[in-house]
Amino acid sequence: MEYYIGLFLLICTRFPLIFSAFTPIDNYLISCGSTESISFEGRLFNPDSPNPPNFSLKTSKASSSAISNPNSNSHLPSPLYQSLRLFTQTASYQFDIHQPGRHWIRLYFYPLPDSNHDLLSAPLTVLTDDFVLMHNFTFKNFNHTFLFKEFSINVTSDLLSLVFVPSNGSVSFINAIEIVSIPDALIDDEAVTIPSASFTGLSGLGLETMYRLNMGGPLITPLNDSLGRYWENDWGYLHVNSSAVKQVSVDPITIKYPSGLTIEIAPAWVYSTAEAMGDPNVTNPDFNITWVFTVDPTFVYLLRMHFCDIVSEALNMLVFNVYVNDNIAIESLDLSSLKGGISIPYYKDIVSNSSNGSSTLTISIGTDNIEDFSNAILNGLEIMKISNEFMALDGTLSVHDILPDSVSGKGVKRVQFIVSLVFGSLAMAIILVVLRYYCLTVRQRKAQNYSNPWLPLPLIGSGTMRTMSSKVSMLSNRSGTASCISLASTNLGQVFTFQEILYATNKFDDTLVLGEGGFGKVYKGILEDGTTIAVKRGNPRSEQGLAEFHTEIQMLSKLRHRHLVSLIGYCNERSEMILVYEYMANGTLRNHLYGSDLKPLSWRQRLEICIGAARGLHYLHTGATRGIIHRDVKTTNILLDQNFVAKVADFGLSKAGPALDENQTHVSTAVKGSFGYLDPEYFRRQQLTEKSDVYSFGVVLLEVLCARPALNPGLPREQVNIAEWAMAWQKKGLLDQIVDPTLSGKISAASLKKYGDTAEKCLADYGSDRPGMGDVLWNLEYALQLEDTSVSLTSRDENSISSIHGTVMEGHFGDNNVNGSYFGGGGGSDMENDAPSSVFSQIVNPKGR
Missing domain, CATH: 2.60.120.430 (Galactose-binding lectin)
Known part of the structure; x- marks a missing residue:
């Protein structure tokens, strides 16, 4: 501050x-x-x-x-x-x-x-x-x-x-x-996000107080604040003339704190004063009171706004709007109705960034044009910078970058101890360096002249191996430059030149943009041989950078599965970070659920998509010696090909799981992911497990069912978070009341019940209570079979269906004891996904054995 x-x-x-x-x-x-x-x-x-x-x-x-x-x-x-x-x-x-x-x-x-x-x-x-x-x-x-x-x-x-x-x-x-x-x-861990702000919860993040204002009142010092805070007067930040604003105040004793809100949130001195709308003497009905603050545009900020209706003489006399950077943050705020009286404190947490990348952030209050009221107030405001992906509140270096050898999870070690360790290990390090140099020299004699800084990549396009000419480079007739081919492995990977990428995307034509994520924009492109590709171009101002770029290549170079998006190659010329994938003709799953004019998916299509995504995640968790945790499972990272086959994408945040032979249960790491999908246990403990992906997938299941975002700040408070809202209906046995209207009456009760139970188990508070992805997959397959059976056996009840299928149809949520080979979870091939497993071979035909 x-x-x-x-x-x-x-x-x-x-x-x-x-x-x-x-x-x-x-x-x-x-x-x-x-x-x-x-x-x-x-x-x-x-x-x-x-x-x-x-x-x-x-x-x-x-x-x-x-x-x-x-x-x-x-x-x-x-x-x-x-x-x-x-x-x-x-x-x-x-x-x-x-x-x-x-x-x-x-x-x-x-x-x-x-x-x-x-x-x-x-x-x-x-x-x-x-x-x-x-x-x-x-x-x-x-x-x-x-x-x-x-x-x-x-x-x-x-x-x-x-x-x-x-x-x-x-x-x-x-x-x-x-x-x-x-x-x-x-x-609080949660807050409303204003569009374009990236936010993953506050529990594991650091905050820096930039501004703390007592609107309309004097400076408050630790003498009058039980938490030792300073609250300065707001007058220096107002962007209006003095005649447009009036300061109002009441006796602090009249402030009535509601249950659950104490003076630690803000002292009564803050709530007993306010800036209100005076007589602006202007004809513009959209007049607002605005405060302007200088901020660092590379950071995101927590805004805590304090309100208390100290101007009304009766209930329902004050309704107004609150804006952040010209975006409406709180619409039609009626304090007396919200709190059931006047002079009762209320606060709202909002996460936002600066205005369009500038160095200013604005807060405004104004009258609600729908209601016939002419006043608006703000009592207090706190603006706190939120730490970035480097766990920094200043700059883009982490603690380990600045002090790489002196920090551990339990505190900073003594400098003397570090120095002694370095000198104690010097002799061994010299020996290792010599041996390493000798090994590298021998290898370099056998290697090609081209040195590729990344791991070799499988050339996979549209689910099949992409053929290449032998060891010669392909010459681009248009660019006059060669497309470099990594020959370090028989599993070849292509390194595209920047000129080839420019040609394929028509110089990154905005009309070819398929979407935009945390890493950057994704463009549709066409290679010289006619292959359609998806090109993800890193944005230099993105919070994701070289580490995520490298992680994506490392992960996808090791993975090949029908339900994982295939990486064709990459380009890292001219400080660009570009990834080239197989083209997914039907885009993201989210686009087919809401926010577009696309034809709604049927219930069977949705189940098949969820099953495909679950297969991909199950393969990630079990298909390697150390499982891979995706860490950013959401509907925008599940893509659909021309046949609506689901494929999991975007591995920039992925993390190798704990080693299976080291008796570890988690990976300790900073919290990353997308707000609304993040595992609350991962939030609290910063311990990442495969069950964190399971929680995120549970949110995806609810999005698929309800066709609404994971978070929607525009809804009433109890509906903002889909996980909390839908689970409240699930526990009452009324999940059918909130399904996508286009599916109303088109889902069998048995299938919906199994689907809802599966989502509920995925969203358990503790990872130990959640199923593994193998169990989730099993139960989704079960829900699909129940749906198919319901269609063909409409005259039978659920008990009859169960008797036909036998006890093998009963879903289970214990430890993940399903053999990985049943669902494509073992080995490097996905051939087993093309045929049903032995477990399901008796129930694929809904007519029975």
């Missing part, structure tokens, strides 16, 4: 203090470099040396020093800026954590004069065990003389390390530190 704290020391003295009963379990207040404790705004900051209990400063010898200058600047807002701890080498503060969960990390910086170092130019880099908080920040180009930063991270271990990394031969420093527990309920 880069704003002035200071020059506001006379804080609301005419108001009594309001505190809650919350007491943080962890409460470290450190005055760095000071020789005595400092009292500031009702809190006591202790010196960092000698080390107090439960806290330590880890540095190498003579790499840390204290600087103190009590008379440095009489205009500083805090005595905490009058001393600092200076580091000439990497150093860390380590804090014992007694209650894992979210914690504030607050950092104070002021470059005190130092004759030996230029602190104004010192690049400040600060890390935790998992997050990059700051990277190479300097005061040299900063508009203020001091800096206050506030972060919120989820600490999952019993030790938190705060690391300071000097760079470029310079130094680092810190004036004061706060590490304070936060109530569990303060940050």
Whole structure:
């Protein structure tokens, strides 16, 4: 949070203090470099040396020093800026954590004069065990003389390390530190997303407070906030003239907190003041009050908006709209109806990014034209930056990129210990390097002159092996350049030139765009030999990059299955990242469910598509020594060929599963995927398993049944998340009430029941309670057979059907004990998918044995 704290020391003295009963379990207040404790705004900051209990400063010898200058600047807002701890080498503060969960990390910086170092130019880099908080920040180009930063991270271990990394031969420093527990309920995991924002849940992500505003009221300091927060006045961010806005306020005592919402969310001082619409004296009926904020367009932001109707004299007198970047975020907000009264606090969390890639983000409130009301209010606003895919809140480097050998899952290790390990292993490393060099030299003598940086790829197009001429390169008549062929393996893969890709896609003609995902746009293309292809071109501004590009090639070079999209080749010229796939004529499954004018799929088609996708996922999970976890299963990643055969696509986020022979049950990794499909257990524990794909597939099953998105923020709150909404109906035995209207009355009760039970098991809260993909596949096959049997045996009831099929028809959801070969789960071929398994051979014909 880069704003002035200071020059506001006379804080609301005419108001009594309001505190809650919350007491943080962890409460470290450190005055760095000071020789005595400092009292500031009702809190006591202790010196960092000698080390107090439960806290330590880890540095190498003579790499840390204290600087103190009590008379440095009489205009500083805090005595905490009058001393600092200076580091000439990497150093860390380590804090014992007694209650894992979210914690504030607050950092104070002021470059005190130092004759030996230029602190104004010192690049400040600060890390935790998992997050990059700051990277190479300097005061040299900063508009203020001091800096206050506030972060919120989820600490999952019993030790938190705060690391300071000097760079470029310079130094680092810190004036004061706060590490304070936060109530569990303060940050919800879910939030409404505004279009174009990428969001996968908040539980495992870091936050940085950029702005925290008290609309229409004075500065609020930790003296009046039980969580030690600052709330500044909003006037400097308003984008209107003073006559258009009026400030309103009431006595804080009149604020009535509802059940489940406490003053930790925001103090009564915030809800008792607001900016409201004055008499704008304009003829434009669409007039809005707008606030404008400067943000980094490469990040996504959490917006928490605080509302409390303190202007109405009766119920239902205030209805208005809320906008983010000109997109409607909350429509027809009626606070009194929503909360059942007036003067009752309410807040809304929204995830969004900047406006069209610019460096500004706007928040607006305005009247609802449908209702005959002429007012709108906003009481408070918090804007928090969300950490990116690198677990960074500043830049695009991860902790391991900045400090690659000094970080483990349990904390930052001592620098001395790392150095001793390096020197202790040096002799062995030299031997290994020599041996490796010798082996590579021998191999290079046998290899071709062309050096391919990627793994060899199978040339597969439309499900068949693509033939190539022998070892000569194919010359493009139009480009005049050769198409390079990897000869490192008999399983050849094609490396396309950029000119060939340009020709195939008519220079990336927008009319050929098939779709767009997290990696970039996908184009339809035609090669010189007439083969139709799909070309995925990486977007340099995408959150997915080289790592996902490499992962996709690595994964698909090892996989061949009828229900996995085949990778034909790739191009990595001119800093481009381009993947070439077989063309899927019928596009994504989602396009056939909703949002287009395509003919609706029949229930049988939907079941067959789900079965095909389940076969592909089952092969991923079981077809290799280490199973592969897709990690991004959703309806846009299930593609349909010309015959509506389903194929799983997009392996950029895929991860190798735990080794089967190492008694591991999960892979510990950062949370990635698509919001709405993510496994809640994976959210909580950051432990990825095959059952995470099963959960996502359960959401897909509901999308297929209901023909609506996994998340729809425009619906009432209880309907936003399809998993929660549909499972509520499933538990009441009324799933038939929410099926796609085009399927109404066209699904047999037995088939729907088996399908609903399958989805419910997939969406179990804990992975251990979910079936494996083999079991899911079995039960979907069962649902299809029930549907076919219902059509041909309409006069029989479900008990008769069961007696005809025998006990083999009973679905099962225990451990995955289905032989992989039944469903194409073993080996590298998919031939077994073309014929029914021995298990189903007796029930393929619905007329019985």
